[in-house]
Amino acid sequence: MVIEKDWVVVLKALAHPTRLRIVAELLQGTKCVTSMQDLLPASQANISQHLGILRNARVVDFTQDGAQRCYYVCRPELVGGLLELLRDNPAPPA
Protein backbone atom coordinates (compact mmCIF):
# COMPACT_ATOMS: atom_id res chain seq x y z
CA MET A 1 0.00 0.00 0.00
CA VAL A 2 1.38 3.36 -1.04
CA ILE A 3 0.93 6.01 1.63
CA GLU A 4 0.62 9.57 0.36
CA LYS A 5 1.88 12.32 2.61
CA ASP A 6 -1.31 14.21 1.86
CA TRP A 7 -3.15 11.64 3.92
CA VAL A 8 -1.21 12.55 7.02
CA VAL A 9 -2.01 16.21 6.43
CA VAL A 10 -5.72 15.41 6.25
CA LEU A 11 -5.63 13.20 9.34
CA LYS A 12 -3.69 15.82 11.29
CA ALA A 13 -6.15 18.48 10.25
CA LEU A 14 -9.05 16.39 11.57
CA ALA A 15 -7.27 15.22 14.71
CA HIS A 16 -8.42 18.10 16.88
CA PRO A 17 -11.69 18.40 18.81
CA THR A 18 -12.57 21.85 17.54
CA ARG A 19 -11.72 21.07 13.93
CA LEU A 20 -13.63 17.82 14.02
CA ARG A 21 -16.67 19.69 15.30
CA ILE A 22 -16.24 22.31 12.61
CA VAL A 23 -16.30 19.77 9.81
CA ALA A 24 -19.21 17.90 11.41
CA GLU A 25 -21.17 21.16 11.45
CA LEU A 26 -20.18 22.01 7.90
CA LEU A 27 -21.38 18.62 6.69
CA GLN A 28 -24.85 19.75 7.76
CA GLY A 29 -24.55 22.76 5.54
CA THR A 30 -22.46 25.75 4.58
CA LYS A 31 -21.71 28.20 7.36
CA CYS A 32 -19.84 31.45 7.74
CA VAL A 33 -17.32 32.09 10.49
CA THR A 34 -19.67 34.22 12.56
CA SER A 35 -22.32 31.53 12.74
CA MET A 36 -19.70 29.00 13.77
CA GLN A 37 -18.85 31.24 16.70
CA ASP A 38 -22.35 30.64 18.02
CA LEU A 39 -21.92 26.88 17.78
CA LEU A 40 -18.42 26.46 19.15
CA PRO A 41 -16.71 27.50 22.39
CA ALA A 42 -13.86 29.21 20.59
CA SER A 43 -12.87 32.75 19.68
CA GLN A 44 -13.16 34.24 16.20
CA ALA A 45 -9.39 34.25 15.78
CA ASN A 46 -9.08 30.66 16.88
CA ILE A 47 -11.84 29.44 14.58
CA SER A 48 -10.22 31.29 11.73
CA GLN A 49 -6.91 29.61 12.53
CA HIS A 50 -8.53 26.20 12.53
CA LEU A 51 -10.25 26.94 9.23
CA GLY A 52 -6.86 27.87 7.81
CA ILE A 53 -5.50 24.46 8.78
CA LEU A 54 -8.53 22.69 7.30
CA ARG A 55 -8.15 24.76 4.15
CA ASN A 56 -4.47 23.83 3.81
CA ALA A 57 -5.40 20.18 4.12
CA ARG A 58 -7.96 20.68 1.33
CA VAL A 59 -10.71 19.53 3.62
CA VAL A 60 -12.77 22.71 3.43
CA ASP A 61 -13.11 25.57 1.01
CA PHE A 62 -15.28 28.68 0.90
CA THR A 63 -17.18 30.95 -1.38
CA GLN A 64 -17.05 34.65 -0.79
CA ASP A 65 -20.43 36.25 -0.23
CA GLY A 66 -19.96 39.93 0.37
CA ALA A 67 -17.91 40.33 3.50
CA GLN A 68 -18.72 36.79 4.57
CA ARG A 69 -16.98 33.57 3.71
CA CYS A 70 -19.27 30.62 3.35
CA TYR A 71 -17.29 27.54 4.28
CA TYR A 72 -18.11 24.02 3.18
CA VAL A 73 -16.50 20.59 3.24
CA CYS A 74 -14.95 20.16 -0.19
CA ARG A 75 -14.54 16.37 0.19
CA PRO A 76 -17.81 15.39 1.84
CA GLU A 77 -17.51 11.70 0.98
CA LEU A 78 -14.14 11.52 2.64
CA VAL A 79 -15.09 13.45 5.76
CA GLY A 80 -18.56 11.95 6.08
CA GLY A 81 -17.13 8.50 5.51
CA LEU A 82 -14.49 8.99 8.17
CA LEU A 83 -17.03 10.10 10.74
CA GLU A 84 -19.28 7.20 9.85
CA LEU A 85 -16.45 4.71 10.24
CA LEU A 86 -15.53 6.16 13.61
CA ARG A 87 -19.13 6.04 14.76
CA ASP A 88 -19.63 2.45 13.61
CA ASN A 89 -16.35 1.10 14.96
CA PRO A 90 -16.07 1.84 18.65
CA ALA A 91 -13.08 0.71 20.68
CA PRO A 92 -13.09 -3.02 21.37
CA PRO A 93 -13.72 -4.23 24.94
CA ALA A 94 -10.69 -4.29 27.29
Place this chain on the structure above:
Amino acid sequence: MVIEKDWVVVLKALAHPTRLRIVAELLQGTKCVTSMQDLLPASQANISQHLGILRNARVVDFTQDGAQRCYYVCRPELVGGLLELLRDNPAPPA
Protein backbone atom coordinates in the same frame (compact mmCIF):
# COMPACT_ATOMS: atom_id res chain seq x y z
CA MET B 1 -23.67 14.62 15.30
CA VAL B 2 -22.11 13.66 18.63
CA ILE B 3 -18.33 13.72 18.53
CA GLU B 4 -16.59 11.33 20.89
CA LYS B 5 -13.21 12.33 22.18
CA ASP B 6 -12.05 8.81 21.42
CA TRP B 7 -12.28 9.71 17.75
CA VAL B 8 -9.70 12.44 18.12
CA VAL B 9 -7.38 10.00 19.89
CA VAL B 10 -7.70 7.57 16.97
CA LEU B 11 -7.15 10.28 14.37
CA LYS B 12 -4.15 11.65 16.23
CA ALA B 13 -2.70 8.17 16.48
CA LEU B 14 -2.98 7.70 12.73
CA ALA B 15 -1.84 11.20 11.81
CA HIS B 16 1.84 10.36 11.59
CA PRO B 17 3.72 8.92 8.61
CA THR B 18 5.44 6.16 10.54
CA ARG B 19 2.31 5.10 12.40
CA LEU B 20 0.26 5.13 9.22
CA ARG B 21 2.83 2.85 7.59
CA ILE B 22 2.79 0.60 10.62
CA VAL B 23 -0.97 0.05 10.47
CA ALA B 24 -0.85 -0.38 6.70
CA GLU B 25 1.72 -3.12 7.16
CA LEU B 26 -0.23 -4.71 9.98
CA LEU B 27 -3.35 -4.84 7.83
CA GLN B 28 -1.40 -7.22 5.59
CA GLY B 29 -0.81 -9.49 8.52
CA THR B 30 0.42 -9.75 12.08
CA LYS B 31 4.02 -8.69 12.67
CA CYS B 32 6.38 -8.51 15.59
CA VAL B 33 8.44 -5.44 16.40
CA THR B 34 11.66 -6.88 15.05
CA SER B 35 10.20 -7.57 11.65
CA MET B 36 8.82 -4.03 11.52
CA GLN B 37 12.34 -2.76 12.01
CA ASP B 38 13.24 -4.31 8.68
CA LEU B 39 10.33 -2.55 6.97
CA LEU B 40 10.59 0.91 8.48
CA PRO B 41 13.38 3.47 8.69
CA ALA B 42 13.01 3.87 12.44
CA SER B 43 14.78 2.64 15.53
CA GLN B 44 13.48 -0.12 17.79
CA ALA B 45 12.73 2.33 20.58
CA ASN B 46 10.91 4.66 18.25
CA ILE B 47 8.77 1.90 16.74
CA SER B 48 7.92 0.70 20.21
CA GLN B 49 6.86 4.22 21.18
CA HIS B 50 4.64 4.49 18.12
CA LEU B 51 3.09 1.11 18.89
CA GLY B 52 2.37 2.36 22.40
CA ILE B 53 0.46 5.32 20.97
CA LEU B 54 -1.48 3.07 18.59
CA ARG B 55 -2.23 0.75 21.49
CA ASN B 56 -3.54 3.60 23.64
CA ALA B 57 -5.83 4.62 20.81
CA ARG B 58 -7.09 1.02 20.67
CA VAL B 59 -6.03 0.78 17.05
CA VAL B 60 -3.65 -2.14 17.52
CA ASP B 61 -3.25 -4.91 20.03
CA PHE B 62 -0.86 -7.86 20.33
CA THR B 63 -0.61 -11.44 21.39
CA GLN B 64 2.42 -12.54 23.30
CA ASP B 65 4.36 -15.34 21.66
CA GLY B 66 7.32 -16.19 23.82
CA ALA B 67 9.49 -13.12 23.98
CA GLN B 68 7.84 -11.66 20.89
CA ARG B 69 4.75 -9.53 20.65
CA CYS B 70 2.69 -10.17 17.58
CA TYR B 71 0.91 -6.94 16.74
CA TYR B 72 -2.28 -6.68 14.73
CA VAL B 73 -4.88 -4.04 13.88
CA CYS B 74 -7.72 -4.64 16.30
CA ARG B 75 -10.21 -2.54 14.28
CA PRO B 76 -9.43 -3.57 10.72
CA GLU B 77 -12.69 -2.28 9.28
CA LEU B 78 -12.04 1.15 10.73
CA VAL B 79 -8.41 1.37 9.67
CA GLY B 80 -8.89 -0.32 6.31
CA GLY B 81 -11.91 1.85 5.64
CA LEU B 82 -10.01 5.03 6.48
CA LEU B 83 -7.17 4.13 4.13
CA GLU B 84 -9.61 3.27 1.40
CA LEU B 85 -11.44 6.58 1.79
CA LEU B 86 -8.17 8.48 1.65
CA ARG B 87 -7.07 6.59 -1.43
CA ASP B 88 -10.39 7.14 -3.20
CA ASN B 89 -10.77 10.81 -2.34
CA PRO B 90 -7.75 12.75 -3.46
CA ALA B 91 -7.49 16.49 -2.97
CA PRO B 92 -9.70 18.46 -5.37
CA PRO B 93 -8.06 20.48 -8.15
CA ALA B 94 -6.82 23.96 -7.20
Place this chain on the structure above:
DNA sequence: GAAATATATTCGAATATGCTTATATCAAGG
Protein backbone atom coordinates in the same frame (compact mmCIF):
# COMPACT_ATOMS: atom_id res chain seq x y z
C1' DG C 1 -13.98 58.32 3.08
C1' DA C 2 -15.14 57.04 7.91
C1' DA C 3 -17.37 53.66 10.70
C1' DA C 4 -18.92 49.10 11.28
C1' DT C 5 -18.85 44.30 10.34
C1' DA C 6 -16.49 39.96 8.95
C1' DT C 7 -12.46 37.55 8.71
C1' DA C 8 -7.39 36.78 8.69
C1' DT C 9 -2.68 37.21 10.35
C1' DT C 10 1.06 37.87 13.57
C1' DC C 11 3.41 37.13 17.81
C1' DG C 12 4.48 35.01 22.05
C1' DA C 13 4.00 31.83 25.89
C1' DA C 14 2.55 27.46 27.28
C1' DT C 15 2.22 22.88 26.21
C1' DA C 16 2.67 18.77 23.44
C1' DT C 17 5.24 15.72 20.07
C1' DG C 18 9.00 13.33 18.16
C1' DC C 19 13.33 11.28 18.36
C1' DT C 20 17.79 9.75 20.40
C1' DT C 21 20.37 7.57 23.88
C1' DA C 22 20.45 4.93 27.71
C1' DT C 23 18.41 1.72 30.70
C1' DA C 24 14.88 -1.52 32.27
C1' DT C 25 11.97 -5.71 31.79
C1' DC C 26 10.99 -10.15 30.49
C1' DA C 27 11.05 -14.70 28.46
C1' DA C 28 13.90 -18.69 26.83
C1' DG C 29 18.11 -21.59 26.76
C1' DG C 30 21.96 -23.25 28.65
Place this chain on the structure above:
DNA sequence: CCTTGATATAAGCATATTCGAATATATTTC
Protein backbone atom coordinates in the same frame (compact mmCIF):
# COMPACT_ATOMS: atom_id res chain seq x y z
C1' DC D 1 21.05 -17.90 37.80
C1' DC D 2 23.31 -15.83 33.79
C1' DT D 3 23.16 -14.57 29.19
C1' DT D 4 20.88 -13.38 25.06
C1' DG D 5 17.24 -11.72 22.23
C1' DA D 6 12.91 -9.00 22.10
C1' DT D 7 10.53 -5.21 23.65
C1' DA D 8 9.39 -1.28 26.69
C1' DT D 9 10.23 2.81 29.34
C1' DA D 10 12.66 7.11 30.93
C1' DA D 11 15.23 11.29 30.38
C1' DG D 12 16.46 15.00 27.65
C1' DC D 13 16.44 18.01 23.88
C1' DA D 14 14.59 19.98 19.54
C1' DT D 15 10.66 21.15 17.15
C1' DA D 16 5.74 21.79 16.47
C1' DT D 17 0.94 22.94 18.13
C1' DT D 18 -2.23 25.54 20.49
C1' DC D 19 -4.51 29.61 21.91
C1' DG D 20 -4.99 34.42 23.45
C1' DA D 21 -4.11 39.23 22.49
C1' DA D 22 -3.37 42.53 19.34
C1' DT D 23 -3.43 44.08 14.78
C1' DA D 24 -4.36 43.91 9.82
C1' DT D 25 -7.38 43.49 5.70
C1' DA D 26 -11.51 43.62 3.19
C1' DT D 27 -16.42 44.80 2.36
C1' DT D 28 -20.54 47.29 3.07
C1' DT D 29 -23.07 51.33 4.48
C1' DC D 30 -23.77 55.91 5.50
